[in-house]
Amino acid sequence: MTAALILQYVMAALQALPSVISAGATVESWVTSMTAELQAMQASNSDPTPAQWAALNAQLLAAVQALQAAKPAPDTPVAEPSSPA
16 A cells, blocks of 8 residues: 555545544433433433333434444545556
């Protein structure tokens, strides 16, 4: 692998970072919220109602979708740079 090809991969990763970081912050807030809700249920020794389970499942699904949306596109073949003549 040449230095030019490695730099192309590094640049692609750097370009994806802002959206991944943004999605990560959103997901972190959802995880914090879900954790607090579950801890409150645990502290009160109560079982989640079907509606509470549905809400938690919806939050988890939204978090997963946010991370997947921010994920860089699947690897695409990158042509080797041609050598100078």
